[in-house]
Amino acid sequence: MEELKKAVYEANMLLPKYGLVTFTWGNVSQIDRSTGYFAIKPSGVDYDKLTPEDMVIMDLNGNKIEGKYNPSSDTPTHVELYKAFPNIGGIVHTHSSWATSWAQAGRGIPCYGTTHADYMYGEIPCVRCLTKEEIDGAYEKNTGLLIAEYFQDRDYEAVPAVLCKNHGPFTWGKDGHEAVHNAVVLEEVAKMAARCETINPQVQPAPQELQDKHYYRKHGANAYYGQK
Amino acid sequence: MEELKKAVYEANMLLPKYGLVTFTWGNVSQIDRSTGYFAIKPSGVDYDKLTPEDMVIMDLNGNKIEGKYNPSSDTPTHVELYKAFPNIGGIVHTHSSWATSWAQAGRGIPCYGTTHADYMYGEIPCVRCLTKEEIDGAYEKNTGLLIAEYFQDRDYEAVPAVLCKNHGPFTWGKDGHEAVHNAVVLEEVAKMAARCETINPQVQPAPQELQDKHYYRKHGANAYYGQK
Amino acid sequence: MEELKKAVYEANMLLPKYGLVTFTWGNVSQIDRSTGYFAIKPSGVDYDKLTPEDMVIMDLNGNKIEGKYNPSSDTPTHVELYKAFPNIGGIVHTHSSWATSWAQAGRGIPCYGTTHADYMYGEIPCVRCLTKEEIDGAYEKNTGLLIAEYFQDRDYEAVPAVLCKNHGPFTWGKDGHEAVHNAVVLEEVAKMAARCETINPQVQPAPQELQDKHYYRKHGANAYYGQK
């Protein structure tokens, strides 16, 4: 559990390092699938005052197991994603500027090039706004359920990111660190896609065969990028 | 009074830290409501030469109570805002780049998402330019009066920011520190709103129920964000 | 002369500090009107290797008086500006990103707000491209002559900046330091004007009376900004 808190602390501290958060607008969690416990950033605590001990341990029923602080207010979203996506081990939420601009615009991010295709297979979706009933009810839980529903018949490992309309992005990965990595990729991809549309308003997504090539160069049985 | 000067000095030093000022283009004040005195940055003094002792103490009649320097030339605006908004304790003025771009464009900033709604309830208004008479007269005082007039029948605590057309933003809060916090929020929100309109020129404001949810998640009797 | 070299060295080092230069793409000079000598950055020398001793001393006939290096290739432009503008003491040339984007676009920068009006009175002009004859001849000298001609019947002290079409900006001031200050103002103003036009494509310049107010609040007999 100390190890989990340390890992989640370190992953959280990467958010300001990569310029993905202003103030406390972001959080990382990581789960230990053997116990079903996950650690998450406390709510509204400044990054420069954060310590590993401040991380809050939760279970997948939303009960606090350990920690002096309240967990992030987005905790119920994390719970639903861990329940729906059995192969993931870490989740990130931020209000990073470019990804949030796309979320506010209500548009998914088309795959315009290999930077995107290297990590995410196809368009990064923007899920609809919650209804008034969903918002007035268990808002954060419903956010998780909506994302889970969207990916019900889609490959959440191939597209480890989503935009929530009028809100911002969630990303995930095999652990908190990889989820942060995907949050950085998403922000970079969101920035270049917006600029690319300004440079050429008629731009089309990259050809499917190029997307396939780059994605599978890094993923799956025939991957040959890196040192494996 | 020493404490007040120190608090105002520290709040002023946050402006360059958060990238909100170039040269001397900004100022923070904070008021002690028990005495009616407020401390404010001196006019045109470089941030890297500023000390707590340089802060100027003023009263709400615009008289200098203490200090070797002239107060910020925007002091009469601060005076009018303190008189009109009894619940505030701090005021910030900057020429921060994105907020000023909206002010120059003469447009209020629509609420496109939860980052905005978390701190500011509804559109951030852009008040009209002053008339020739108002400009040629007591310009800075009239700037304050115009803002006060705009908020006469509106909730200045729920919308702690305003854009002055062809000029730039003012923000406020319970003290100087919170006013700076709101200035950072405003700049971030202004940036994302501009990008969001480029990504989707037909974008509409976030649904009212989502704005309500996020605002009241952080404000009022039923708030549940953070550690309270 | 040592003092002049030191002042020019320090002013040059402000260019990378304020993010106005990439590599060696900029230069500052300052003149001693009593001798008619001016010091200028050597051509193509890296900023992080520069020392005060490297500055080159020139006279207004373009003769090198002292220095082991060649002066900036833009030296003949500086000469013409010093000859045409008797009240200036320093000149800056950069390829700073936003100002150069306006220069490439071939447009002057309208005065959209008080940030601009505080330092520069009215539109910052973009002078025409040189003709083939002017380019093939004494190109750098002709650049200076063109700027001088533009300002022949205009107030070069009230508008201490110009854009050269398809090239970049020159700014000036009472000394090298003030010329750098104006280069920073220009870049900030150029950035906000571009963003402002994106936010509101129908935007109009700030009302004349507001431009007057801010400019004369800082300049001339009735100025009241700052500590004088």
Added chain:
Amino acid sequence: MEELKKAVYEANMLLPKYGLVTFTWGNVSQIDRSTGYFAIKPSGVDYDKLTPEDMVIMDLNGNKIEGKYNPSSDTPTHVELYKAFPNIGGIVHTHSSWATSWAQAGRGIPCYGTTHADYMYGEIPCVRCLTKEEIDGAYEKNTGLLIAEYFQDRDYEAVPAVLCKNHGPFTWGKDGHEAVHNAVVLEEVAKMAARCETINPQVQPAPQELQDKHYYRKHGANAYYGQK
């Protein structure tokens, strides 16, 4: 060979210094034409863990001569460029944000000003996407062949940069360091060209005589910029 590895290591470390890479998204190589060996960054190794010893030595048949790591997955592209461009000594590939945005937009970068003309003669081309057959085959090698084919009847020394559609830029130079320098120029030029088109959608390329002037001021027998 140690010297080569050191030079390539240092050139690679300039990429994060100049903000051209996120994570491991870039690589520099440099060739020793006397042996035909070149050194290149290993694939997928973090920049902050890189040492000179980690550089991989390759020959122009694509055989690894020395090194514990796999070379960059883009190595076959480098091989083809070294074979096609006998006068170059260094190559850079990045996914730098502005250049990649143009590549994704599928547009070459017009020469809008002297910043561009100082280093690159005319439009920076964007070569077509590879066909499905070229992608499914020897993708990285075919990328190099396509670039080589484009420059078959063009001057690759006068235009030391290319954009690969839906992918990103390659630049080259007399060694790795100059290739990095050109990558920085390209990014700056790409940024200003995009902004310039936003400021003036009808903008035209700089007059040919101005492009000639600036290019030949720095290149060829009559160059007079700098200290030579």
